[in-house]
């Protein structure tokens with residue numbers, strides 16, 4: 001299947017710009033994929049840089065656009081926002097729809113190597129290569145990119161940036177799964193998508209990747225201290241230790257009282273947008 005021209009599914013005017021949903025046929029996943037793009041008002045007359053947002057478990061392209069409240073500041077700064085889905089859809093692989101943390105809604109932004117997942121679960125290629133190429137071909141955007149995300153998507157944002165020096169001007173994350181090779185969500189996903197060889201998992205783990213990162217892109221991470229998943233799944237202290245050992249710049253902000261929800265994201269998204277805006281030269 002080849003990458004097709006995106007087809008408009010929905011359109012809403014928002015803060016002077018446009019929030020649009022498109023579907024297209026993806027080469028990476030071999031399925032139809034839906035993504036959302038917010039084009040700020042500046043995109044009417046000039047090309048704008050893009051912040052990619054990777055969502056967490058159970059999400060589609062819609063959660064971030066509906067709940068984070070990012071459009072007002074994106075419109076002020078002149079940044080486009082792009083939110084892909086979190087997995088291929090429309091397939092029916094064994095067990096694909098049985099749990100919230102594996103299969104549909106839980107692609108983990110890796111390229112699966114284990115069958116039957118390897119035919120479709122190539123979300124890493126999709127979000128780092130295919131989707132940006134499609135966006136840059138069909139929309140009024142520059143090749144300046146930033147990346148952020150939440151939880152599983154925070155892990156995704158960190159690994160996409162760490163594995164691709166020069167591709168992103170900046171990276172940030174909310175409550176990321178920092179060390180998937182050492183937590184139940186990551187162990188389940190990686191054994192399913194990548195198989196039993198735990199060595200091969202390390203190529204998809206932010207704590208492992210900072211040790212060898214060629215570019216020391218500063219990591220901005222917000223983490224709620226009242227997040228139910230903090231100790232078992234997210235482990236910000238593991239990222240802190242890995243960054244300290246590697247001399248990798250990390251701004252880890254522990255936010256008292258905040259949980260794992262989009263109320264937490266909405267509370268700090270402005271700081272992240274301004275952080276990315278500065279790096280993208282959008283201010």
Ligand SMILES: N[C@@H](CCC(=O)N[C@@H](CS)C(=O)NCC(=O)O)C(=O)O
Nearest residue numbers: 056057058059063100151152261262
């Ligand atoms: N459903 C799971 C948790 C799933 C979850 O918290 N998902 C986060 C990302 S990891 C999310 O963004 N959910 C969708 C939403 O809040 O809109 C549970 O109840 O334990």
